[in-house]
Amino acid sequence: MTRISVYLSALLLASVCGLCGCSSPADDLDGQVSDALSDNAIDVSEADALRVYIGRENRELGKDDKTKAIVLPDGTVDNAALLAFVKRNKTYRKLAREGKTPSIALSGGAVATTKPISLKLYLEASGSMFPYDAPGGNGTFKRTLNDVLTEFDATNAGQGKIYVVNTEVNPLGLSLSQFFKERNIFTVAKTKGKTTSTDFEKIFKTILSETSGNDLSVLASDLIYSDPALTGMSAQKTLDAASSLLSTVFNPYVDTHSMLVLKLDADFDGTYYSWNNAKHPYKGDRPYYLCLIGRNEVMQQLYTSPVYAQIRRFDQLPGFADSWFFGKTNGSAAPAYTVLVNDPAKKGRFKRSADEVRERAKVVHALIDVQPDVADKNLTIPVAVDLSALHLPASVLTDASQYVVDGKDNFKVSSVQPYQGANGMTHKLLLTTTRPSRGDRTASIRLRRQFPPRWIANTTTTNDTKPDANSTFGLENLLQGVDRAYNPNNQPEYFTLTINLE
Numbered sequence: 454m455t456r457i458s459v460y461l462s463a464l465l466l467a468s469v470c471g472l473c474g475c476s477s478p479a480d481d482l483d484g485q486v487s488d489a490l491s492d493n494a495i496d497v498s499e500a501d502a503l504r505v506y507i508g509r510e511n512r513e514l515g516k517d518d519k520t521k522a523i524v525l526p527d528g529t530v531d532n533a534a535l536l537a538f539v540k541r542n543k544t545y546r547k548l549a550r551e552g553k554t555p556s557i558a559l560s561g562g563a564v565a566t567t568k569p570i571s572l573k574l575y576l577e578a579s580g581s582m583f584p585y586d587a588p589g590g591n592g593t594f595k596r597t598l599n600d601v602l603t604e605f606d607a608t609n610a611g612q613g614k615i616y617v618v619n620t621e622v623n624p625l626g627l628s629l630s631q632f633f634k635e636r637n638i639f640t641v642a643k644t645k646g647k648t649t650s651t652d653f654e655k656i657f658k659t660i661l662s663e664t665s666g667n668d669l670s671v672l673a674s675d676l677i678y679s680d681p682a683l684t685g686m687s688a689q690k691t692l693d694a695a696s697s698l699l700s701t702v703f704n705p706y707v708d709t710h711s712m713l714v715l716k717l718d719a720d721f722d723g724t725y726y727s728w729n730n731a732k733h734p735y736k737g738d739r740p741y742y743l744c745l746i747g748r749n750e751v752m753q754q755l756y757t758s759p760v761y762a763q764i765r766r767f768d769q770l771p772g773f774a775d776s777w778f779f780g781k782t783n784g785s786a787a788p789a790y791t792v793l794v795n796d797p798a799k800k801g802r803f804k805r806s807a808d809e810v811r812e813r814a815k816v817v818h819a820l821i822d823v824q825p826d827v828a829d830k831n832l833t834i835p836v837a838v839d840l841s842a843l844h845l846p847a848s849v850l851t852d853a854s855q856y857v858v859d860g861k862d863n864f865k866v867s868s869v870q871p872y873q874g875a876n877g878m879t880h881k882l883l884l885t886t887t888r889p890s891r892g893d894r895t896a897s898i899r900l901r902r903q904f905p906p907r908w909i910a911n912t913t914t915t916n917d918t919k920p921d922a923n924s925t926f927g928l929e930n931l932l933q934g935v936d937r938a939y940n941p942n943n944q945p946e947y948f949t950l951t952i953n954l955e
């Protein structure tokens with residue numbers, strides 16, 4: 454390619470990026486700083502939101518000359534470098550020149566942590582689990598466990614512990630190094646306890662009671678309930694018992710602990726034991742699960758600290774399929790949200806209320822002079838919301854049908870998109886109506902709280918005499934017991950957002 458061609462190509466690329474709005478994480482961070490400075494200040498909550506974004510994008514930010522000083526080698530944020538970055542921001546410099554130097558409060562970061570997370574791995578060793586690490590398999594199951602162990606060991610070296618669970622809970626007796634070298638991880642594991650069944654009541658009781666402080670416990674299991682005490686019962690009675698037992702086990706811990714369940718797939722080569730203990734030879738993919746259990750503050754640390762930015766990218770684990778989070782929520786407590794009055798997706802005309810302008814409010818919850826689009830009489834109101842605390846999968850958060858809007862305007866949520874804005878907002882909802890109302894009214898947005906999610910319903914079977922690559926016997930029933938503990942009153946929504954219109 455000639456020098457002129459190279460120059461023209463570069464010029465064309467720059468033009469395309471200019472037209473398409475190409476931006477780097479450093480540019481996005483700079484934009485978030487500008488948004489946060491809209492009221493001439495960055496408070497602690499806004500600083501925390503910046504830190505969360507930095508933690509999420511620390512790899513790319515660490516490579517960019519404009520931001521690499523902000524990210525320390527351990528992934529945490531250098532406050533002095535962040536402050537310097539803020540002061541280089543165009544909006545900050547403009548305000549400073551005008552004699553309106555913004556106030557910046559970077560201390561008190563909610564994502565700062567004192568102790569690193571200490572991992573405890575609980576490996577189910579029962580007959581139905583052994584074929585996941587068969588000699589002729591492709592090693593996906595072992596590779597996933599190795600990834601989890603090594604990533605946590607990198608943040609808290611030498612503190613990981615491994616246990617074996619079935620009818621009992623016992624230490625595996627291997628160091629991480631020895632575990633990694635094992636050709637078949639069940640060679641030692643199958644010598645611990647009775648491998649003919651799995652006592653989930655005892656397993657979860659033990660894990661919950663012994664998960665304290667900075668512990669994070671991870672159960673690796675196929676979550677197939679098999680209690681020898683229920684031998685001879687019908688499949689439905691077995692599943693009903695499983696559901697009730699799990700509710701009882703989790704009830705004492707719903708205010709202090711939470712659980713994330715990951716569904717993964719791995720190679721299986723051996724004998725599958727169905728619910729009635731019948732043997733079925735099977736070779737192919739089979740689902741299994743990682744249940745991450747920790748105190749609420751540890752789970753928050755896992756989800757927000759820059760140190761665990763790579764670890765919490767669970768979708769990058771080998772064989773990852775889906776996830777579900779169990780935690781205590783208060784349906785009356787709304788997450789942070791704001792109307793995006795200047796967003797390009799808006800349709801029609803509206804502006805923030807005079808009261809919010811006068812109070813220099815950081816968020817917009819009230820609109821005045823609301824008018825539909827002149828051409829088609831439609832009205833679209835973009836709303837940014839921080840959904841990070843829910844820890845729900847994207848398949849739920851970005852599904853517009855999961856949102857319900859009440860009010861005179863007949864709004865519906867027409868679209869939900871990932872969004873990165875000031876104050877840690879994570880998603881943008883588009884409220885759309887073809888029949889806008891008039892006068893003073895409200896629009897209330899609710900996110901449905903429904904169990905089971907589609908993937909759990911689609912994974913569950915009550916007849917596993919023909920094992921396949923997707924189904925797990927009684928998964929919905931087992932996890933229904935957990936959900937009932939966390940949502941005993943069948944709360945129908947996760948939250949309600951209210952927007953005032955006139």
